[in-house]
Amino acid sequence: MKRIVAVLGGGNGGHTLAADLSLAGHEVRLFEMEKFKGNMHSVFETRKIECVGEVLSGVADISLVTSSIEEAIEGAEVILVAVPAFAHKGYAELLAEKVNSNQLVVLLPGTLGSLEFVNTWKELNANKDVVIAESDTLPYATRLEGPGKVRVNVKILVQIGVFPATKTDWAENILKDILNVRMVSNVLEAGLSSMNPIDHPPGTILNAGRIERSNGDFYIYEEGMTPSVIRVMEQLDNERIAIGSKFELSLMTIGDLLHTSGYGPKGDTWEVLNGSRSLTPIKGPSNLNSRYLTEDIPFGLKTYASIATYLGIKTPVMDSLITLATILVNEDLEDQGRTIEDLGINGMSVSEIKEYVTTGQILIAK
Amino acid sequence: MKRIVAVLGGGNGGHTLAADLSLAGHEVRLFEMEKFKGNMHSVFETRKIECVGEVLSGVADISLVTSSIEEAIEGAEVILVAVPAFAHKGYAELLAEKVNSNQLVVLLPGTLGSLEFVNTWKELNANKDVVIAESDTLPYATRLEGPGKVRVNVKILVQIGVFPATKTDWAENILKDILNVRMVSNVLEAGLSSMNPIDHPPGTILNAGRIERSNGDFYIYEEGMTPSVIRVMEQLDNERIAIGSKFELSLMTIGDLLHTSGYGPKGDTWEVLNGSRSLTPIKGPSNLNSRYLTEDIPFGLKTYASIATYLGIKTPVMDSLITLATILVNEDLEDQGRTIEDLGINGMSVSEIKEYVTTGQILIAK
Structure with a gap:
């Protein structure tokens, strides 16, 4: 229609x-x-x-x-x-x-x-x-x-x-x-299924020297998604999935998301990313002050980490990437970002949040 | 003689x-x-x-x-x-x-x-x-x-x-x-003036993809010590220096240590490292399971972080590098490392530790 x-x-x-x-x-x-x-x-x-x-x-x-x-x-x-x-x-x-x-x-x-x-x-x-x-x-x-x-x-x-x-x-x-x-x-x-905050920050931070040294003449998926970078990404992904579990969501892994969306072949994270026809030719980011960090940290990982902290979930990998990205970007990311306050769910219990996203109604039992 | x-x-x-x-x-x-x-x-x-x-x-x-x-x-x-x-x-x-x-x-x-x-x-x-x-x-x-x-x-x-x-x-x-x-x-x-734990981990972790992709065909000082890598190193160094301050030590910065020791010219951290005749030609590490992480994390940053935690000093950069290195090394670094228990200073106050290293006597006032 x-x-x-x-x-x-x-x-x-x-x-x-x-x-x-x-x-x-x-x-x-x-x-x-x-x-x-x-x-x-x-x-x-x-x-x-x-x-x-x-x-x-x-x-x-x-x-x-x-x-x-x-x-x-x-x-x-x-x-x-x-x-x-x-x-x-x-x-x-x-x-x-x-x-x-x-x-x-x-x-x-x-x-x-x-x-x-x-x-x-x-x-x-x-x-x-x-x-x-x-x-x-x-x-x-x-x-x-x-x-x-x-x-x-x-x-x-x-x-x-x-x-x-x-x-x-x-x-x-x-x-x-x-x-x-x-x-x-x-x-x-x-x-909680956004892919950018999961694949951009590890790929950028763990290749920071290379990106800066080459002035972005760097194929982040072709050159940067090495087994060790992927290991960090998968542990980061586990933290994201743990947040979803609190809401009884069985979130897809980053590898399955990328495959399901059409980015790459069905396989583990390394295989999907390295086997992706659309991602492999992508160059960049051109420097460290890029949306791969300036967007995906404050409006990605920091948002997830804010929810995790609220729910009492530990996110050491997320926290580490946020800390390092904040320094690498070299401008004040410290106070930026979308938190549970911005999402309007601060003060709600898990079941109240689930009720809220289902019905649109806020029913806080104080 | x-x-x-x-x-x-x-x-x-x-x-x-x-x-x-x-x-x-x-x-x-x-x-x-x-x-x-x-x-x-x-x-x-x-x-x-x-x-x-x-x-x-x-x-x-x-x-x-x-x-x-x-x-x-x-x-x-x-x-x-x-x-x-x-x-x-x-x-x-x-x-x-x-x-x-x-x-x-x-x-x-x-x-x-x-x-x-x-x-x-x-x-x-x-x-x-x-x-x-x-x-x-x-x-x-x-x-x-x-x-x-x-x-x-x-x-x-x-x-x-x-x-x-x-x-x-x-x-x-x-x-x-x-x-x-x-x-x-x-x-x-x-x-607390060891240089390796300060310059190896940031240089390795923030170039992890490059090191792995090139199988170590990588000049860590020549190619890897970019301005953003140095920013992380300097914030890490500030955390080390803060630990020293608790013991009333005015520790030299990593840049001054490198210069004083004879590694490079007098200048800021970037200048000393990039201007170092002895470090510039050094290749490596050859992979991520290297002493740059396997030694300098458990017997460097983890030792410093252990003292910092004991003294109530926050070390977010140190903690981030430890977390990521542990994943990058891909073997169990988790339980390895020298802590304040191994140093025999657990349970002592700052002044007792100072007394101990001066006289060799343990005088714990309980």
Whole structure:
């Protein structure tokens, strides 16, 4: 079924979503903030995005390219938010009192950002009944090759959790028309299944000297994912999975997630990563002050660690990577990051949190 | 003054000490355990060690090469123990009831091993009045090029602490004849000034992928000591210095230690390491299961961290490197390492520890 879709964010993800969905015949409105418009000036002018590569090719005509949030979301059935996690709060504020309960908001990916959206709306006393979903990863392995031009390497199957979880079927009915989706039990399962915070920080930190010395002329998956790096990653992953267990979630391992999503072959972590056609050719990060640390630490591992501490789970590997990343980035990551306070679940018991993500209702028994 | 010197240990350090001191005219007895004799069979046969390189050259005639500890130390004025830290306890047991109070035992280097020696002797009720010293580093930048052949790149000025510290002048009087020494206030100052635990683990861990990928074809100082690696090293160093402060020691920074010892130019940490003629050409470690981690974590950072925990000092960087190294080494480092129990200072207050290292007397006020 053809859908009216608002795509928010003009980076890799936003460009690719807008192009893919337009080529598939959906009505797409692509939004970028006024202040970032310069980066994609040509798209604002032509409303065209060129797709190159085997997975997706052709020139997509976007219905609307706008920096007016009202224009973008008016009448949209689904609003896809494809922005870095540190921009989530700003987008939650931007959408407050504008989005309504007939519309589905989806964070691609979320890393528990859906809970920050809900919490922000609660603080602003807005959008109480809006359904918000989040995925574990971006729906494409894609790179922006220039303004209005994307290369899509893989179309990814994304795991989607919905808040409140009682709206999962309703959300699936919309999303299956526009994305490859696999619905999971709730936003905790989706948010705790983000792959970037598990594979980026060990790969970056344990190759820090190499990345810096080569100025990023370094294939992180091809050269950097050695057996010892993978061992650290797997122990980190075990800590993530232990957090999920507290919520009675049987989270997939990073290896299974990568395989299920379409990144690589079925195998152990080393095999999936080293055998991934889409990841192997990826270079970078270009330096240590990169989103591999500046996003995946404060809006990934620190969020997980914050929940773990709250639940009394020890996360020595997570803590070690956070400590070292904070020094490697060489700017103040110390006070940055999404914590359980931002998620609005501080003070709740485990069962209250589970109830909250299922029903959307806060029922704290004090 | 010519001295009678026993050199214990047939590795890089032992070979070089035996050769250098023999060439300088001292009477040298070189000891290696029966089980390791095979590694230096030719030296046992010929009693000759060839020195190549600019700093030291010529063929040294060693007075005695033996696997009898009694033969080695009989009548020796000074006993130089040049073995890895994990062998310290074994050597303490070997020397127990054989060494006497006229002899000076020196660990090159110690990393607080002198306190483990004393504690081991106490446990065995042996050698109560023997003076034992330790250095912060090996007295040479040296490499064994084969059995009986060493290349010496730099002769190092070593910082020496003596237990009990009241015997410092007596020990200096002997040591100045055989080594370049700078006496420090006590064994805590020498043991907390070890350079290896500060520069090896960050350099190895933050280049782990590179080391493993290249199978050690990697110049750790030339390629690996990038600005971000050095930032981690400096924060690690601050934690070491904070431990010293508790004992009212003004420890030198790793950069100043490296410079003072003769490793590199005067400058900040990056400048000393990157400007070091002796370190720059060093390759390795050849893999992650190397002494850069297997020795410098359990007998370096874990020892320091054990003291820090006892004193209530936070050491997040040290803890992070220990956690990651334990995974990278891929064998059980978990239960290994020298702790305050091994040092025999558990249960003492800071002032009692200071008193102990000064006088050799335990005066615990309970």
